[in-house]
Amino acid sequence: MKTEHLLVITPGIRAYREYLLQSISRDFRVHLVLTEPPTWELAYTAGHTVVADLADVDGLVRVARAAAAERALDGVICWDETWIEQTAQVAAALGLPGGDRRCVERCRDKHRTRAALDAGRVPQPRSVLVSGREEALAVAGGIGYPVVLKPRALAGSFGVIRADSPTGLVEAVEFTGASGDSAPELPTHERNILVEEFAQGPEISVDCVVHRGTVTPVCLARKEVGFEPYFEETGHVVDPDDPLWADETLTDVVVRTHSALDFTDGVTHTEIRLTPNGPKVIEVNARIGGGMIPLLNLMGGGPDLALAAADVACGRPPRLQAATGHRQVAAIRFYYPPKDDTVIADVRFEKSGVPEQVVRCGPLAAAGEVKSPPPRGLMDGRVAYAIALAADADTCRAALDEAGRALRVDVA
Incomplete structure (x- = not known):
């Protein structure tokens, strides 16, 4: 019997996160909050609420209280980096764990x-917060090349780049600074770029x-x-x-x-x-x-x-x-299109070319989508994945190399 009632804020992308909902739904009664009517998620939820804006904390708290009115909530969870602060605020409002x-x-x-x-004397790369190109050049000169530039508030390697020289750093500042444009829902700061030791x-x-x-x-x-x-x-x-x-x-x-x-x-x-x-x-x-x-x-x-x-x-x-x-050792490999702005017609693996160690593989792009390799596309540029199980890492990697040769990406 499922005794705990858990509020889950946004399910995430199915290919990357379905297994999480599947696991917790076996032992927890799940009420899901999402921005579109659920489809595949229905198999794992006892209830759901569709909201217009996940950034609206007051609205999320109202949803949580309504779900708790039907059956007391025991916890709230989110695995999407974009909304973890809002999730903590909901937990705090309801007096649930994780509300700090x-x-x-x-x-x-x-x-x-x-x-x-x-402050805790934990070993880490030297890091300096800057606001633009001139300040970044001065800081990088003091740290010594190569340096790494990263945006203050993003995740998933978005906007992160290595600069090996002053010329490369000028281009890196533009790349890192522009990365925030793709995530307007995240916090912005006047000083928004970290220049770090590589x-x-x-x-x-x-x-x-x-x-x-x-x-x-x-x-x-x-x-x-x-x-x-x-x-x-x-x-x-x-x-x-x-x-x-x-x-x-x-x-x-x-x-x-x-x-x-x-x-x-x-x-x-x-x-x-x-x-x-x-x-x-x-x-x-x-x-x-x-x-x-x-x-x-x-x-x-x-x-x-x-x-x-x-x-x-x-x-x-x-x-x-x-x-x-x-x-066993488990490994995953992600595959990318050959060039920028590839219009996908079909993504598939030729079964005869996939080795037995590959236990799961599939597309991460649908027909009609436009995909690019880095830097234009990062995680969102992936077109397929494969997972291998074996006795050692080298066997897994070799199997994933072979699966990559069996991957077919048809272009529209």
Whole structure:
């Protein structure tokens, strides 16, 4: 019997987030808030409310109170970066867990994140907030090239770019500054660009569940990045036996990061560079990870992050049991169109060319859509994905390479 009643604010894109709703709907009574009439979501919800504007906090609170009038709400959750602050405000208005808006803002605002981590002496790249080209040039000269530019309020690698010289930096400032135009619903600031030291080394992410101040790392993913000088995430590898699980320095940095941010309840997605001088924190998101990383963790036999996130949203200890049986490495690869402004007619994989290790693959673009590779298209430029399961990461990567050769993108 489903005893907890959970308000979910926006389902997200089906291909990337359906598995989250599917998991929590087995144990929770879900009331969904969304901006369009539901279709596929109906299979996982007990009720729903369509709203005109997710930025209208007062309207969201009214929706939450109406849902609670039918059956008391135990929690509210959101896995879309754009609306996590509003979700915290709704939780606060109803006296539910996760209602600390200031904590969410410290994660949402990259400059505030840097300030909090600096105060907590957490290792991270040097970072300076600037307002434009001349200030950025001066700061970059002091840090030393290459540097990384990123917008203060965006996510998903949008607007993030490496500059290797003053000439490249001028172009990077224009790219980063213009990125906010694509997300007018997000906060804007007069000083809106971070110029940061470039942290050399591979990048990982650690998804954690936090309950009453206890930080539990649950999923560790190795990130694959492409399309330099941009930082587009082209794939992830989740290995349950990754030697980094035994790295006490890394674990200490993750725990101290949450302490510095005063993050006591919820789920986080922390991105870290493994530099020659040790791990350095790149950013912290106050939500469950994207890129289907939690799905990889689940498919490989790890704990269900969706259920754990729902648990802490309702104020109860998270369930973190791993699946019984042999665990495997799980990996995902994202594929992109060959050129800008590709008008999609069809996306498919030739079954005969997909190896047995690829257990799931499919399109991320529909007929008539226009897709571009980075920099014009980033996450929104992807046309397909494939997921592989195997005994080791190299076998997964080889299988995903083979799946890429079996991908067919027909152009209209």
